[in-house]
Amino acid sequence: MSEAISSTTPQETSEFVAAGSGIETVARECICDEFRFVASAYGFTEADAEELTAGRDW
Incomplete structure (x- = not known):
């Protein structure tokens, strides 16, 4: 994943x-x-993972 992040251009970011x-x-x-x-x-x-994490403030 770090490769994908490091290969992005400023415009893409x-x-x-x-x-x-x-x-x-x-x-x-x-x-x-x-x-x-x-x-x-x-x-x-x-x-349900969504229900398990519903209390989180993302």
């Missing part, structure tokens, strides 16, 4: 930010995946 995108979105998705994994490991295979 400003377009990314202007579109309302951010690293937070990627991080949020990764964290949701981790919550899903932990919930599954504890037997909550039907747990």
Whole structure:
């Protein structure tokens, strides 16, 4: 992932930010995946990661 970030041009970066995108979105998705994994490991295979992380202020 760092390769993709380091290969972006300043214009691409400003377009990314202007579109309302951010690293937070990627991080949020990764964290949701981790919550899903932990919930599954504890037997909550039907747990909704979005619901598990709903209390977070992203």
